[in-house]
Amino acid sequence: MSKGPGLFADIGKKAKDLLTRDYNTDQKFSISSNSISGVALTSTALKKGGLHAADVAAQYKYRNTLFVVKIDTDSNVLTAISFTEILPSTKAIATFKVPDYNSSKLEVQCFHDHATVTATAALKQNPLIDVTATLGSPTISFGAEAGYDTTSRTFTKYNFGISVSKPEKCASVIMGDKADSIRASYLHHLDESKKSAAVGEVFRKFSTNENIITVGGLYAVDHLTNVKAKLNSNGKLGALLQHEVLPKSVVTISGEVDTKTLDKYPRFGLSLALKP
Template sequence: MALFCCFSLYFQAITSTGTKKCDLFLAGANTQLKFRNVTTDIKVDINSNISTSSALSYAGISSSIGLTANPIVNFSGVLGTNVIALGTDISFDTKTRNFTKCNARLSFTNADLIASLALHVGNSINASYYHIMNPSTNTVVGAEVTHSFSTNVNTITVGTQHALDPLTTFKVRVNHAGKASTLIQHKWHPKSLFTISGEVDTKSINKSPKVRLALALKP
């Protein structure tokens, strides 16, 4: 009786699923546990994969592992508030004993500014900045800097956008290599857009600029 009461307090839902597709049968089970401000979901599928996710007031954690001889273990988590947050995403191959993925990101957000720093271990580091200068005209400036560890190359891109009118937006960006691109987008229907874009290499004036036209129609 005590065990049953404990389950009734902490278990919120237990569900099972089954799907037959051709000659294959797919099944799984989900369990949700809740204690105070912590909610945990546990999922098991027919391929012997177990995944868990936990949500707290200022944090979220998820992980997964396959019940095989050499599983790949995945873990991701985020900690923070609406202003500042720190997250990570890791995958470990138990067969090769190597990390196949190891990423981390730090972000800062307020009413008119978003800044982030992302680290992709063994690959690159990236910093970005997005600032709303004038909300009424949707005037925004942004910049992004990326460093590649494998090639030791830095990539720098800056850009801006401005609403010419409530239905027309103008965007321009340029990178460290001298490539500049512009875009004008007009919304002539709530779900239909007409776009003109162009790109030019300022370091190779002899090359013809690229011009594109696009029309998106949605009923």
């Protein structure tokens, strides 16, 4: 693949991941293993509130083709097949879900040194079609995204974004919700190894005059332990501690509290991921 501007979904992704990734208020346990034949298996158990769920995923790569099969406790089977380099700098992803065949879709991604284009269509008679385009370079990029419903002949979404990235920092602005909202974010790495960082995000929804400001950070206590924290203008405070107990195996303890209603109990989550 080319070293171009990346996907539209990459705009603002680094800041979003720092503010949301690994934060949870559930109990989650997953274990992964690799077989001699090259098949990777992952089993996950999740407790959310009073509900329990589990799934098993298998992954196998053969040359330029990646096969992924996932089965959950409701007997849903999700199959994803990814093909790379069928054409130069092109990737195709087909997903099928049984018994819900209407959720099947096909996505094609085309990469160029100065542009990236994707097209996704549901595999049914009157599909939903999503198209994205990003122009620029790895340093600065401009992107747009649109969704079209062929049944009602209406646009389901159209969003626009711009991203500026340098090795130590990145900033982005996304106009979303059919131009009804704007989200601006800035992330700055505090060290050369990018183990510690600070991030800020401003979100405004014009139709409701809603404004949310969120600040957060990541700090590496040592090479095995990270801590993260975030606070938004609504008073939601979140924090997590992540420790590598074994090579590639991580335990995460996270919590959330509403500082404006301290009479409510804080929520806590625990996650353990074991990998070979």
